[in-house]
Structures are given as C-alpha cells and as structure tokens.
Amino acid sequence: MALVTLTCPHCGFSKDRDDSLLPPAGTRVNCPRCGGQFPLAIGAPPAPVEDSLPPLAAAPAKRSWTLPFAFTGNAREYFGIWIVNTLLRVVTFGIYSPWAKVRKRRYFYGNTLLDEASFDYLADPLAILKGWFIAGLFLGLYSFASRTSPIASIVMMLVFAGLYPWVVVRSRIFNLRNSCYRNIRFSFKANYDEAYQVFLWWPLLVPLTLGLLSPYVVYLQKRYLVENCSYGTTTFRFDAAPRQYYLAFLPLLILVPLALAALVGMAFLLPKGGGNPVLLAVPMAVSAVVYLLTGLYVTTALSNLTWSSTSLGRHRFQSMLRLRDLAWIYLSNALAVLCTLGLLAPWGAVRLARYRLGKLTLSGVGRLDCYLAAENEAMGATGEELGDMLGFDLGL
Amino acid sequence: MISAHGFWLDGKVSQRREVTIACGADQVVRVQGDGVDVSAALRDLRIDPSLGTTRRMIRFPDGAAAETGDHEFLDALQRRLGRGRFFRAVHLWETSLPWACCALLLMLLAGFGFVRYAVPFLAAKAAYALPAATEELLGRETLQILDRLVLKPSKLRQERRRELTSLFASMTAAYPERRGWRLELRSGDAVGANAFALPAGIVVLTDRLVALAKSDQEIAGVLAHEIGHVRRRHALRHLMQNSATALLVATVTGDIVSATSLSATLPTVLIDAKYSRDFEQEADDAAVAYLKGRGIPVESYAEILTRLGAEHRKKQEKDSRFGELFADHPLIQERVKRVLAKGKR
Numbered sequence: 013m014a015l016v017t018l019t020c021p022h023c024g025f026s027k028d029r030d031d032s033l034l035p036p037a038g039t040r041v042n043c044p045r046c047g048g049q050f051p052l053a054i055g056a057p058p059a060p061v062e063d064s065l066p067p068l069a070a071a072p073a074k075r076s077w078t079l080p081f082a083f084t085g086n087a088r089e090y091f092g093i094w095i096v097n098t099l100l101r102v103v104t105f106g107i108y109s110p111w112a113k114v115r116k117r118r119y120f121y122g123n124t125l126l127d128e129a130s131f132d133y134l135a136d137p138l139a140i141l142k143g144w145f146i147a148g149l150f151l152g153l154y155s156f157a158s159r160t161s162p163i164a165s166i167v168m169m170l171v172f173a174g175l176y177p178w179v180v181v182r183s184r185i186f187n188l189r190n191s192c193y194r195n196i197r198f199s200f201k202a203n204y205d206e207a208y209q210v211f212l213w214w215p216l217l218v219p220l221t222l223g224l225l226s227p228y229v230v231y232l233q234k235r236y237l238v239e240n241c242s243y244g245t246t247t248f249r250f251d252a253a254p255r256q257y258y259l260a261f262l263p264l265l266i267l268v269p270l271a272l273a274a275l276v277g278m279a280f281l282l283p284k285g286g287g288n289p290v291l292l293a294v295p296m297a298v299s300a301v302v303y304l305l306t307g308l309y310v311t312t313a314l315s316n317l318t319w320s321s322t323s324l325g326r327h328r329f330q331s332m333l334r335l336r337d338l339a340w341i342y343l344s345n346a347l348a349v350l351c352t353l354g355l356l357a358p359w360g361a362v363r364l365a366r367y368r369l370g371k372l373t374l375s376g377v378g379r380l381d382c383y384l385a386a387e388n389e390a391m392g393a394t395g396e397e398l399g400d401m402l403g404f405d406l407g408l
Numbered sequence: 409m410i411s412a413h414g415f416w417l418d419g420k421v422s423q424r425r426e427v428t429i430a431c432g433a434d435q436v437v438r439v440q441g442d443g444v445d446v447s448a449a450l451r452d453l454r455i456d457p458s459l460g461t462t463r464r465m466i467r468f469p470d471g472a473a474a475e476t477g478d479h480e481f482l483d484a485l486q487r488r489l490g491r492g493r494f495f496r497a498v499h500l501w502e503t504s505l506p507w508a509c510c511a512l513l514l515m516l517l518a519g520f521g522f523v524r525y526a527v528p529f530l531a532a533k534a535a536y537a538l539p540a541a542t543e544e545l546l547g548r549e550t551l552q553i554l555d556r557l558v559l560k561p562s563k564l565r566q567e568r569r570r571e572l573t574s575l576f577a578s579m580t581a582a583y584p585e586r587r588g589w590r591l592e593l594r595s596g597d598a599v600g601a602n603a604f605a606l607p608a609g610i611v612v613l614t615d616r617l618v619a620l621a622k623s624d625q626e627i628a629g630v631l632a633h634e635i636g637h638v639r640r641r642h643a644l645r646h647l648m649q650n651s652a653t654a655l656l657v658a659t660v661t662g663d664i665v666s667a668t669s670l671s672a673t674l675p676t677v678l679i680d681a682k683y684s685r686d687f688e689q690e691a692d693d694a695a696v697a698y699l700k701g702r703g704i705p706v707e708s709y710a711e712i713l714t715r716l717g718a719e720h721r722k723k724q725e726k727d728s729r730f731g732e733l734f735a736d737h738p739l740i741q742e743r744v745k746r747v748l749a750k751g752k753r
Binding site: 041085088089090091092095097098099100102103115118119122129132155193194195196244355380381382383384385 | 656
C-alpha cells in the first residue's frame with residue numbers, strides 16, 4: 013500500500029489516494045471537482061489529453077447525450093415477493109423484517125436501470141436487525157411514557173424533536189452507503205451542525221413568519237440532502253435558487269390565505285344554528301379536492317425542481333413528472349388498494365416506480381464509467397430504523 | 409465446465425466490461441474478456457440470492473463483482489457451494505403463484521390466530537403481572553383526565569351517596585384483592601346514564617343512571633357487572649390488546665398504505681369492537697352469578713339494561729355523530745337475551 017497523488021489535468025485539483033483502491037493505470041477517471049475526464053497515470057502527473065476512445069453505443073464519449081432511467085420490475089413478480097416476505101415477518105413476530113426489507117429494496121434497486129446497468133442495495137440484514145431492536149426499544153419507551161404520564165410524554169417528544177436531525181443524517185448515510193451503481197457505492201457526509209440548522213433551528217422560525225419562510229427552509233433542506241451526497245469520490249451539486257422554491261410553493265401560499273378568508277366569510281354568512289347540511293357539505297368537498305390537488309402539485313413541482321437542479325460531474329438529472337399523471341396514479345392506486353383490502357398494494361408500488369423512473373433522465377457529456385470509488389466504512393442502522401418506524405420520508 | 413456471459417465491475421471505477429465467467433471442476437471461477445483475467449476459488453465468493461428475475465452479482469473478496477442474468481449458472485454455483493438454500497426456497501415460494509396464494513391464506517390465518525388467541529392471552533398475562541402501584545397510577549390519571557374533560561361532581565344528596573358507597577363496600581367485601589377498589593359518583597351530559605370500570609378498581613357511576621334505576625337491586629346488578637370488569641382487569645387488558653393489534657396492523661400495512669390511513673384504522677376499530685363484546689359478556693356473567701347468589705331476580709338487571717339501551721338510543725338520535733357509528737349499543741338487546749337465558753338455568 014502506498015499513497016499516490018492524482019492531479020486533474022483540467023482544473024489542477026489533486027488528491028492523495030491509496031494505490032490499492034485504484035484501477036489499473038490508463039483507466040479513464042472523472043475529476044471529483046470539475047467532472048473532467050482523464051486517463052489515470054500512476055507515478056507521473058498526466059499531461060492534458062484529448063479523448064481518443066472508441067465511441068460507446070449508449071453513451072458516446074464526446075457528444076452530449078440523454079439517457080432515461082427505467083424500471084423493469086413487474087407486479088406479478090413483486091406480489092409474490094411482497095406476500096411471502098410479509099407472511100414470514102408476521103409469523104416471526106417481526107424478527108424477519110430486516111430480511112424482508114432488504115429483499116424488497118433489492119427488488120426495486122435491482123430493477124432500476126440506467127445505461128443498461130442496475131442499481132444495487134447492499135445493506136446487511138443483521139445490522140438492520142440491531143438498529144430495529146434499539147429503535148423499537150426507544151419507541152416502546154415513548155409509547156409507555158405517553159400512556160402513563162403527560163409530563164414524561166412531553167419530555168420524550170422534546171427528545172425526539174432533538175433527535176430528528178441526527179436521525180435524518182444517520183438514515184441517509186446508511187441508505188446511501190448501501191446503495192450502489194456499477195459496484196461503486198454512494199455516500200453521505202455526516203455534517204451534523206448543518207443538519208441541526210436546516211432540520212431544527214430554521215423550521216422553528218417558520219411559525220414566526222406565518223409560514224412564509226417554509227419554501228426557503230425546504231430549499232435549504234434539499235440543498236443539504238443533495239450537496240452532501242457523493243457517488244464514489246464525486247460529490248453531487250445542487251444549483252437551484254430559493255426563488256424557484258417560492259415559485260413551486262406559490263399555489264399553496266395563495267390558497268391558504270384564501271381558504272382562511274373563505275372560512276371566516278362562511279362563519280359570518282351562515283344563519284345562526286347551522287343551516288342546511290348539504291349546503292355545507294358541497295364547499296367542504298370542493299375545498300378538500302382543491303387542497304389535495306394543490307398539495308400534489310407542490311410535491312410534484314418540488315420533486316421535479318430538486319432532481320432537475322442536481323448534477324454529478326458533467327452529468328445532470330432531469331425529472332419531468334406531470335401532475336395529471338400522478339394524480340391519476342395516486343387516486344387509482346388508493347382505490348385499488350382499498351377495494352382489495354391491500355392485495356393490490358404491490359401493483360400500486362410497481363406502477364408508481366415505473367412512472368417516476370420513466371420520467372427521470374440523465375444527460376451530459378462524457379462516459380458514465382469513469383467515476384472512482386471512495387473508501388467506505390460500515391455504519392449502524394439505528395437511525396435508519398428509527399426514521400422508518402416514525403415514518404420519516406426522506407426521499408428527494 | 410460451466411460458463412455464462414456477464415459484466416465485470418472492479419469496484420474501483422464505474423466501468424463495466426463484457427466478460428465470460430466460467431467455473432471448472434477444480435472449483436475455481438475465472439473471469440475473462442476486455443482486458444480482465446481474474447480467478448478466485450469458488451468458496452471465497454458470495455453469490456446474491458435469487459430475487460425475481462433481477463440480475464445478480466458474484467462478489468469477490470476484494471470488492472469486485474461479476475454481474476450476470478444467467479440464473480441457471482448462478483444456481484449451479486450455489487449448489488456446488490452448498491449455500492443459499494434458505495433463500496432459494498423463499499425464491500421458489502415467491503415465484504409460484506399457487507404457493508404465493510397459500511402464503512396469503514396462511515397470513516390471514518396467522519393474523520386471525522394472533523388477534524383471537526395470542527393477543528388476549530398475552531394481554532391477560534401482562535395485566536396480572538403489572539405492579540399494583542403502576543395500575544393505581546394509571547387509574548388515577550385516567551379519572552383525572554375524564555374529570556377535566558367530561559365528568560362533573562355528583563349532585564346526589566349526602567345520604568344517598570353514603571348508601572351507594574356502602575352497597576359497593578358490601579358487594580366487594582368477599583374479595584381479598586379489593587384494596588384500592590372504590591366507587592366514584594359523577595354526573596355529566598356527555599356520558600349520560602352510564603357506569604364504567606377504570607384500571608385499579610375504580611368504578612364510576614353517574615347520577616343519571618342512579619335516577620334511571622327503579623330499585624337498589626337494579627343498581628346492584630350494574631355494580632356487579634362493573635366489579636366483574638374490575639376482577640378480570642378488563643380495562644388494562646383492553647388497553648394492552650388494542651395497542652398490540654394496532655402494532656400488528658402497522659406491521660402488516662406499514663409499507664403499503666401510509667397515504668390511506670383509513671384502511672389501517674378500520675381493522676383496529678373492528679377488532680376493538682369484538683374485544684369489548686367479549687369483555688361485556690364476561691362481566692354480564694359475573695353480574696348474573698352475583699344476583700343468583702343473592703336470590704335477586706335476574707330480570708331486574710335485564711330491565712335496567714333495556715332501559716339503558718333505550719336511553720342511549722334517544723341520546724344518539726338527539727346528537728348523532730359519526731363517532732357513534734361503531735358504538736356497541738345495538739348489542740344491548742342481544743346481551744339482555746343472553747342474561748335472561750343464563751338466569752333461567
């Protein structure tokens with residue numbers, strides 16, 4: 013083992029690396045800073061080079077290209093996996109759930125393709141089991157405390173609120189380190205100070221501004237979640253502006269004051285002692301539908317915006333989800349799941365994944381096979397399991 | 409010699425090279441092609457368990473991997489290694505539709521067995537094992553919360569209150585575990601004519617019910633019913649059973665329907681109704697046994713039950729809310745029939 017200094021001929025960025033972690037000399041690699049590609053030369057600093065590689069079928073070296081993501085799983089296959097693993101989970105009183113979780117995740121990752129290569133989920137079920145026990149103990153304590161004494165439950169709630177940023181970071185680290193594409197792992201930088209700022213202190217200010225700050229806080233959170241991710245040694249970049257997040261939230265920012273005004277107006281206009289319940293139900297139903305659609309519009313816009321502002325090296329993501337497609341998928345999924353008492357849930361999950369990934373693309377210049385691996389260490393799963401049990405949604 | 413087409417991923421750079429993976433009789437796996445030539449002993453390799461038709465990796469000790477979709481080849485390697493039998497079986501189960509349907513049936517069966525037998529059994533064990541001090545605390549705090557939210561002090565005369573308290577004391581005198589049991593008299597429009605048992609032997613009786621009763625024999629029947637609840641620790645068991653089923657429902661549905669929480673709460677509500685029905689029957693049996701022992705006609709208890717049912721129906725019509733949809737008042741008639749049948753025997 014010896015340290016080797018690598019220098020990027022494009023931007024001059026250099027880094028010391030253990031030579032046992034490096035591919036053979038001559039392999040083309042990506043610069044973690046500027047994304048430029050150069051052939052690896054161990055020993056002498058490489059001279060600036062021009063690409064002289066044979067063109068690749070899917071991703072030509074020099075021309076710019078766009079590659080779609082695709083989901084190849086199908087409902088019939090996933091139904092079997094889902095039902096058998098859920099059964100094993102129930103009959104083992106939950107002990108099997110880490111294995112079930114890894115199997116389900118592996119199915120979704122393994123069927124997510126980009127440039128003909130699949131993703132991979134590598135988490136060790138035993139590590140998850142340990143985290144599951146610790147998280148379960150914690151939640152058990154919480155539910156016991158909240159049933160026996162109100163003061164204890166308030167204390168526990170404060171503890172949970174204080175733990176939230178920690179849970180976010182740990183869960184993100186665990187999941188990304190165990191995610192893999194072309195046998196190169198992703199990773200997440202454990203930046204706790206910033207996590208506490210964007211997930212605890214900033215959100216505390218939101219009520220003081222009557223919610224006007226929330227698009228900015230969401231922007232900060234997404235930026236934090238993206239910018240601390242890396243694929244191998246290359247860090248993801250995030251280039252959205254807060255203004256774009258305000259734009260995405262605009263319907264909600266307009267609708268909430270309008271709805272409040274309408275409520276106050278109705279309270280004044282209605283005759284004393286109620287009135288016709290049908291007359292009341294119609295505006296209630298209309299406002300519920302409008303509210304749901306607006307919420308869905310905002311989440312769709314946020315998802316598109318966040319993905320489309322993310323880039324890796326010289327490659328950029330783009331997400332083009334459409335509101336009416338998503339609204340239809342969510343509505344029909346909910347109906348199907350309810351009418352079949354949950355039996356069509358696997359179908360719904362596969363359908364959603366297929367749509368979401370079908371609308372995601374990666375485009376850029378240069379090949380996808382030049383990203384370098386980083387050193388990795390193992391990581392406990394307590395944060396991930398706690399987040400899972402509390403239902404935190406940390407997706408982009 | 410068996411071989412398969414696949415891709416080599418060295419784990420150092422994200423390059424994918426087209427290779428041939430082969431394994432001979434010497435149990436050495438050799439990967440060749442596109443500038444790659446690597447071999448390793450089969451016993452040092454890990455092979456991903458099969459999962460649907462997804463491509464799988466052969467993982468090398470140094471972090472490299474060979475990816476292939478040739479499942480026959482991979483299964484042959486796993487057989488040679490003698491590993492991965494459990495997940496091979498799981499995979500066969502997952503991929504066969506009839507067997508997957510069997511899993512569905514088994515799950516329904518397991519869920520039923522769990523809810524019907526395991527949960528009540530474990531909850532009863534836990535309820536009897538709980539320290540008296542904890543139960544006392546739980547009962548006291550529940551009463552405090554009820555006092556703050558729905559109950560008001562009783563408006564009965566001092567002597568009437570003393571009479572009822574001594575009736576309760578005489579009824580519980582026979583039980584050695586009666587320490588801490590007490591009768592609490594309250595009023596309150598929200599609960600109407602009612603009596604209920606809280607943890608730690610606290611029995612609450614409302615003024616409205618006292619007024620509804622035509623004799624103290626009828627009140628004795630109601631109290632005997634509540635003492636039945638107390639003796640069998642129904643309040644605590646109910647609490648624990650509901651927590652356990654909520655946990656079970658969350659385990660099963662947890663990864664499916666976070667969006668439609670109704671489908672998660674509906675089963676819990678239905679199971680809860682079944683549990684409370686079982687407990688009511690047990691308490692009714694206790695009341696019948698007490699009345700028969702004292703030579704009081706069971707009809708008096710049946711009459712006050714009927715009157716209570718009518719009273720609740722009236723109240724329900726007056727302020728109908730969705731919350732009453734699953735209340736167990738329609739079951740009163742069934743309970744009355746059962747009490748009368750038991751009384752005759």
